[in-house]
Amino acid sequence: MSALLSIGEFSRLTHVSVKALRHYDDVGLLAPAEIDPDTGYRFYATAQVPTAQLIRRFRDLDMPLDDIRAVLAAPDVAGRDTALLIHLRRMEERLSATQDTVASLRALLEGHSIGPASAIERRRVGATTALAITERVRWDDAEAWLADAYAHINAVLESEGGGAVRAGSDGALYPPPFFEAHEGDVTAFVPIAAPVAVRGSIEPVQLPAADLAVALHVGSFADLDTTYGRLGTYVAEQFIGVDGPIRELYLDPTQTEVCWPVRNVSPQR
Amino acid sequence: MSALLSIGEFSRLTHVSVKALRHYDDVGLLAPAEIDPDTGYRFYATAQVPTAQLIRRFRDLDMPLDDIRAVLAAPDVAGRDTALLIHLRRMEERLSATQDTVASLRALLEGHSIGPASAIERRRVGATTALAITERVRWDDAEAWLADAYAHINAVLESEGGGAVRAGSDGALYPPPFFEAHEGDVTAFVPIAAPVAVRGSIEPVQLPAADLAVALHVGSFADLDTTYGRLGTYVAEQFIGVDGPIRELYLDPTQTEVCWPVRNVSPQR
DNA sequence: TTGCTCCTCACGTCACGTGAGGTGGC
């Protein structure tokens, strides 16, 4: 009962362009039900319409073809739909991040400045004992990766056997390549009162002492760049910058301290 | 007071990658404040930080570099911000369309089928007098273009002098290339009781008579493809398709009739 | 026969990312 359609007819039915259909055939995402061996004409079955529409909808959401292919290859329909729903949830998260971007951009342009900018503070921190996870992370994955990392570390802190006791807010170290190439070895850490032994990817570490210029960022992560700009401009104009990773300390969901490595300015001797 | 920063420092301050900064220089979007004539080293002023951050935020929203450049070139800051807000509004619209896509995809996958599908009706329509605007339109621009077109036509209908009287719902004709190449000559029309003379891009036209298979689509435009699939499959499996544009009739905001050209099936003689 | 739809290359587009190979200042 499944009739065959020319590529043009199939395009009108599915709202997928002819060029896209040929491309999906080329890359093995959606092959026509039949190809005329003499003419090379592609013929699609009406039964392929829902698949093509599914592809179109996910492409509308910018899902990569490889991801779509992987998900369509699921052995059964239930598994496939579960996989699709997982992807959909990820897209919903991205979408809400995009909305934050839009909202904060609008606020910026409409000139509701983001409240009084906090003063920049100079601070010397000593070496810090912490539980940490370090991994190569790409810019776009950082937020999700961090949430994951803290969940792991917290699981250790809450297990009775370990004896690790939290001694400060969640924090992270971002090395220059993370900003300059949008990929680098990020360290998520939680300070603890005393060193303990742990297994797995979590390591007990000693964060080195450092002199820092610190700005408190209040508000959404979408606005973090404004605080970076303010703090970095200050450091540059004072000519006090030194090498080293930038630290962020997550005091609570709306307050983040951004810490820039600077020269020591304690009384000269 | 504006200090100079190396490209790496500027990258950390603005969260724009080094490769992107070099690219923005190459295409003339953001040139460094200074370039060392001997080494070619780029140096950016701290005063350029806000511009770079603005670019980054709009790129996060996928605004094309050309659009960003155009908007940054505005003669004064007020004009620039107005232009940016206009772009922002467009993005908010796209964002809400994306949310519709996600919501309808979720509903589809979770198996809440979209209510009982309406029956497919065969209908013969006679030639129709209408006020119409025809223009080459790209797929992605269609919805905004249509809204514009109906606004223009309605303005004529509401002007006393013309004497044109609405005689049916808003409608549109979509030729095959609109689906197959995602660009084609779309006609937006409003049926009127009797021909009138108008000026400008609006033309009085006679839409040809046609035999149509008609399906009523209830719900969001994001789901229109399901009705196209159902109707097109029906037409294909009955082997009754003929050439001609597809019509859509916008009965009200949630009900759209999709009309597929088919062979006449009136009693043979 | 004519026009229409379809075909296959080959190349272009957009916004960078990825290396290769090399230089200047501390």
Add this chain to the structure above:
DNA sequence: TTGCTCCTCACGTCACGTGAGGTGGC
């Protein structure tokens, strides 16, 4: 001197779009 940051090509990537040039069926 060494390593680090920066430089300029040249090419790759992703998902198609844009033609050019050509064929088959009504």
